[in-house]
Amino acid sequence: MKSHARADEDAKNRYGADYATEFCDLIQTFAATASTFLEWGSGETTKLLCQIAETRPAPFVLTIDHNLIYQKTVAELLPRYEFLHLRCFDLQGPSYCQADTFPSYSSYPKTLGLTFDVVLVDGRRRVECALVAFQILSENGIVLLHDYRRTRYAPMMCLFETVYAGNQFLVLRQMKKLLCCNTRSSFTMRRRYAVAVTVRGERAQREFDLTHTFTKQYAASIEADFFVVGENSSLPVHRLKSVAAELLHTYDRLLLLDADVVIRPQAPNIFDVVPDNMLGAYPEGLFFPRKDWCSELNVLYELTDPIQEHEYFNSGVLVISQQHVALLESLGTDVVFGHPQFEQGFLNIKRKSANIPLYALSQDFNFIPNTSVQPTDWRYAFFYHLAGSGKGKRLHTRVWSIADEWPMTYTKRDLTAADTRVTLIREVCLQIVGVECKVFDASDFYYNDSQAFPLINAAGVLIARFPEKKCSGFLELAVFGPYCDLRSGRWRLQYFDPDGVGLYFPSAELEVSSSATETIIISRRPWPEDGIFEFYVEEKIIGVEFKIFRRGQGVDFENVRLTRVAD
Known part of the structure; x- marks a missing residue:
């Protein structure tokens, strides 16, 4: 076989001189047109698969591991490929009851309704993984x-x-005489699907302005109709999801989303994942402490069959069938206690009391980034939900706001x-498209409080x-930060005003430097008319700060974008 030009030197040293070349050559020989890749066991091959995938049309790479710390280390060494999906699952999975629906390390890919052209079995539970691989291989995979x-x-x-x-790998294909046992019926009844987002208020609208393109594209990809609900409703915000009940009188199934959910391109059809007779939701109580909330809900709503922490779900992503329309309708008519979590607490209790079976969506269909519980990396998600998400590091706990304007x-x-x-959503929406x-x-x-300060303006x-x-004629330091790390390459820096327009600040000058290395990257210079500053970083640099020196002119900026551009 021919040597692969992109064979990885580290893989040679660790696994043998022929490891990377054999791996790449086998894919080129036996799967030359493959574009969807799955591996159990993240590592050197994750990099190799991504290098191969980026040369193929519509690539999709899913890598699964059971060790999150190790997998995060692997991920940090890779570019943020928009087609790469990282997943970490327990080898066994939860076992709260005999009807658990939450997947395990080996079973997870089967839940997605996807097929793969190449499957690498190189992790734990290999015989189990092979059984699943047999069921999800594409034709000639x-x-x-x-x-x-x-x-x-x-x-x-x-x-x-x-x-x-x-020498290193065995290449396998499904045994032909068994394929007849693995075929699915080609006949499926046409179902009517709807995807709806609840939007009300300026903040939700600003979030939706960023996320709606991805949601619409997803709806089109799964042949669902798209709706925005709640804009003109007179109902209180915590009852807004009940408006979507009207859709279930026309549609068989509904995906109901909060405005702060970003759906990645190539996300699987969630209606293929959740059975018709179940409510699909992410059981956040499996990962976040919700015992006290459940105890309070059980008392407030006087449940005879108490809700347990492991079945407490997040209501930001819901898959609802027509037969469960009463769940949403009751949100518009019944008594709702405001704590804990208004509509979310109510829907949890109502599902339990109505005995609606819960299908536990895996984290990636409602991935809530939280540094204390799970990664903030969007590559772990299909649906990235910024529910309650703040920043891991806060420089300010209190800020000024406008009480009145005159x-x-x-x-x-x-x-x-x-x-x-909104800033976090904006960043993710840019990153997931490359x-x-x-x-x-x-x-x-x-x-410098005498020159500038953070503020919540009249629009919130x-x-x-x-x-x-x-x-005064003198330039004074007004703002400095954010002390970020940058890898080598050309970077473009631009400030934007609250209307989303590039900021022109003619009475100010800007300097870019590294506080860690005391390196000047851009010496202090006047603000250009297009508001764009470009600079080149020869090698990774840490502690990068932008300093604004200003005179008397008054301006506002909302966000700052730092983008790596082609040389």
């Missing part, structure tokens, strides 16, 4: 088995035919996670305000 000479893997050979035995009156209030959510960028808001910077938007001042 191949399985690659590493360390195949181990006798404990022999049972899987009853499912496959050996195509090629290399004359201007300021008051201080707590800075909440919701105040910074833009390497960082987006910052006013909470990411330090201030977090901004940095430079108040109008009598011009």
Whole structure:
């Protein structure tokens, strides 16, 4: 076989000189047109699969591991490929009852309703993984088995035919005489699907303005009709989801989303994942502490069959069938206690009391980034939900807000996670389509309070305000930060005002430097008319800060975008 040009030197050193070349050559020889890849066992091959995938049309790479710390280390060494999906699952999975629907390490891919052209079995539970691989291989798909000479893997050979035995890998295809047992009926009744997002208020609208393109594309990809609900409803916000019940009188099934959910391109059809007779929702009580909430709900709603922590779900992503329309309708008519969590607590209790079976969606269909519980990396998600998500590091806990505008009156209030959510959504929406960028808001910077300060404006938007001042003729340091790390390459820096327009600040100058290395990246210079600063970083640099020096002109900025661009 021909040597593969992109063979990885680290893989040679760790697994043998022929490891990477054999792996790549086998895929090129036996799966030359493959575009969908699955591997059990993240590592060197994750990099190799991504390098191969980026040369193929519509690539999709799913890598599964049971060790999150190790997998995160692997992920940090990779570019943020928009087609790469990282997943970490327990080897066994939860066992709260005999009807658990939450997947395990080996069973997870089967839940997605996807097929794969190439499957690498190189992790734990290999015989189990091979059984699942047999069921999800595409026509003419191949399985690659590493360390195949181990006798404990022999049972899987009853499912496959050996195509090629290399020094490192065995190439397998499904045994033809068994394929008839693995075929699905070609007849399926046409179902009517709807995807709906609840939107009301300026903040939700700003979130929806960023996420709606992805949601509409997803709806089209699964042949569902798209709706926005609640815009003109007179119902209180916590009852807004009940408006979507009307759709279930026309449609067989409904995907109901919050406005702060970002759906990645190529996400699987969630209606294929959740059975018709069940309510699909993510059981956040499996991962977040919800015992106290459940106890309080059980008392408030006087449940005779108490809700348990492991079945408490998040209501930001719901898959509802027509037969369960009463669940949403009751939200518009019944008594709702405001704590804990208004509509979410109510829907949990109502599902339990109505005995509606719950299908536990895996984390990736409602991935809530939280540094204390799970990664903030969007590559772990199909549906990335910024529910209550704030920033891991906060420079400010209280900020100024506008009490009234004539004359201007300021008051201080707590800075909440919701105040910074739009910035996080904006960054994710850019990154998931392949833009390497960082987006910052006013909470990411330090201030010379006499020159500038973070502020919640009259529209409820977090901004940095430079108040109008009598011009002294001297430039004074006003804002500095955010002390980020950048990898080598050309970067474009631009500030944006609250209307989304590039900021022109003619009475100011900007300097970019590294506080860690005391390196000047951009020496202090006047603000250009297009508001764009570009600079080149020769090698990774840490502690990068932007310093704004200003005179008396008053301006506001909402966010700062730092984008890596082609040389």
